[in-house]
Amino acid sequence: MQTRERLFRILCVSCLALPLLMLAYLLGRLVVDAWPRLTMAFLTGFPSRRAEDAGILPGIVGSLYLILLTIALALPVGVGAALYLEEFGQRRRLAQLIEVNIANLAGVPSIIYGLLGLEVFVRFMGLGRSLIAGAATLALLVLPVIIMSTREALRTVPDSLREAAVGLGATRWQVVRRIVLPQAVPGIMTGSILAVSRAIGETAPLVVIGALTFITFLPDGPTAPFTALPIQIFNWVSRPQAAFAANAAAGILVLMVTLLALNAVAIYLRERMQRSHR
Amino acid sequence: MDVTSATPPTLAAGAGAGAGPNASRRPAPPAARATPAREHLIEGFLFLCGALSILTTLGILIVLGYETAGFFSEVSFGQFFGDTEWTPLFADKHFGIWALVSGTVLTSAIAITVALPFGLLSAIYLSELAPRQTRRVLKPLMELLAGVPTIVYGFFALSVVTPALQTVIPELAGFNALGAGIVMGVMIIPMISSLSEDALHAVPQSLREAAWGLGGSRLAGIFQVVLPAARSGVAAAITLALSRAIGETMIVAIAAGQQPRFTFDPRVPVETMTAYIVQISMGDVPAGTLEFRTVFAVGAALFLMTFAMNLFAQRLAKKYRRLG
Structure with missing residues (x-):
């Protein structure tokens, strides 16, 4: 091998490795900073003006509710839209328009969704700065993710299965309901998990919607005001005192562990799906 | 006798009913109970799901357009585009968007300067040089960089990267554009790398082989x-x-x-368009006021740019697909 090529190869590999090493270093430091703060009292406590008394429970509970509501709103609609595009309306001009539109929506900055949610859900529909308004906003935000991954999953279902079902006299919906959807479930699950991991870390739209930074109660229903993990972290990051930085690090660790777990499940499902289709 | 009594009477009744007016037709299997009406209903529902995406786009356009129109009924285009100061919350109000645009452009330019060499060279490695197994491991690892929530990157930029830069x-x-821009660059590396890799991958193998056949080295081929x-694919990325x-x-x-x-000094605090929207949202500016509408005017400018x-x-991506 030529020296020049070898040098270039080394350059390329370091370009790949350096950012990853940087991330690993940052995460390592994060664990060191967060560890002393990561106590039971922190996980089950409420926000406080004193950093060492502050806890993250409302953030955890808020994020949990938010994610459940978001996925309950986005999953049926997202799968429905994907089914329409893949199984029903392929050749129609309207379907093409929807397709282009979804690609564009995927590129809209998340903070713009926040402005949309603020005007439509919080003000126009009168939902207030509530859990459900936040979830509806996040649902719109993750819809393109769910639609695109569901479509991918639907495309992996071989046409021969559809044709066989049609040949046996099944209607279009029966084909979808009994043949296509069951086959696509792992792909849809992967997409949902990706959507959840996107939604769980989203901060900007929730700030715009008006999530609270300091609440000493847990939300008691979908119309209750709320906070979320990233909002709580943002609040601590914005404070100048070093003690709050430790809280932020601990909050981030909770967020990252949740995310890693979600992604591990998604990767497992994807691998399993790929294997079953080979 | 228990067995005989367990025979469901309903089944017999159902068969009897089926033997009525429709006796000549083949008995429908239980799955085929779907009527055309139900089919239409379902298809209509699925269509509505798809149409929601159009409504979302319309919603964004209407919301931004309406509030921005309200903003421009009080502030002239000249004040918006012809000024370089942005002080809507002060007594002496200025609405020069360029103060926010410059912050956005500066941080984004730093980010792309960081991300371009790293992203492109990783893409070249993954597509042209790496063995298949290595590629299968490294690609998802790269995507990990994009999966980290941006609030986490923000924390790193403020608490680790900026202090480290301050030693130099x-x-x-x-607060500065440099640290934020560099970290943002790390965040977008996987985007450049994975999209560029797709573009490189789409180049037909015959072209590479032709280059090698003419005596070109691997590097020359690349x-x-x-x-x-x-x-064009790389440009799209x-x-x-x-x-x-x-x-x-x-x-x-x-x-x-x-x-x-x-x-355009990367060492001093700036404010981007997005950061302004966050700043106003954190405070309590009452809805319907001019200060509130500035958020939507900035949002509209941001939306148009992106x-x-x-x-x-x-468009660029379409071009390379035609090639591939």
Whole structure:
């Protein structure tokens, strides 16, 4: 091998490795900073003006509710839209328009969704700065993710299965309901998990919607005001005192562990799906 | 006898009913109970699901358009585009968007300067040089970089990267465009790398083989054949990554500061368009006021910028697909 090529190869590999090493270093430091703060009292406590008394429970509970509501709103609609595009309306001009539109929506900055949610859900529909308004906003935000991954999953279902079902006299919906959807479930699950991991870390739209930074109660229903993990972290990051930085690090660790777990499940499902289709 | 009594009477009754007016027709299997009406209903519902995406786009356009129109009924275009100061919350109000645009452009330019070499060289490695097994492991690892929430990157930019930079550049402020931009660059590396890799991958193998056949080295093949052939795809990747950086919010809101100023000095605090929206949302500006509407005017400008870039990127991407 030529020296020049070898040098270039080394350059390329370091370009790949350096950012990853940087991330690993940052995460390592994060664990060191967060560890002393990561106590039971922190996980089950409420926000406080004193950093060492502050806890993250409302953030955890808020994020949990938010994610459940978001996925309950986005999953049926997202799968429905994907089914329409893949199984029903392929050749129609309207379907093409929807397709282009979804690609564009995927590129809209998340903070713009926040402005949309603020005007439509919080003000126009009168939902207030509530859990459900936040979830509806996040649902719109993750819809393109769910639609695109569901479509991918639907495309992996071989046409021969559809044709066989049609040949046996099944209607279009029966084909979808009994043949296509069951086959696509792992792909849809992967997409949902990706959507959840996107939604769980989203901060900007929730700030715009008006999530609270300091609440000493847990939300008691979908119309209750709320906070979320990233909002709580943002609040601590914005404070100048070093003690709050430790809280932020601990909050981030909770967020990252949740995310890693979600992604591990998604990767497992994807691998399993790929294997079953080979 | 228990067995005989267990025979469900309903089944017999059902068969009897089926033998009525429809006796000549083949008995429908239980699955085929779906009527055309139900089929239409379901298809209609699925269509509505798809149409929601159009409604979302319309919603964005209407919301931004309506509030921005309200904004421009009080502030002239000249004040918006002809000024470099942005002080809507002060007694002496200025609405010069360039103060925010410069912050956005500065941080995004730093990000792309960081992300382009790293992203492109990783893409070249993954597509042209890496063994298949290595590629299968490294690609998802790269995507990990994009999966980290931006609030986490913001924290790193403020608490690790900026202090580290300050040891080299002592005059660097605590909030600055440099640290935020660099971290944002790390965030968009996977975007450039994975989209560029797709473009490189789409270059037909025959072109590479032709280059080697003519006696070209592997490097010559990459730089004189593969990269030029994939250039529109790579350009699309860069455009999309840039658009992502422009719309990115939390990193710059946390680490770049909240001081709108028309400058291209990376060492001082600036404010991006997105960070301004966050700043106003954190305070309690009452809805319907001019201050409140500034958020939507800035949002509209941001939307137009990213939208134009996304359209441009889609055009470029189409070009390389035709080639591949």
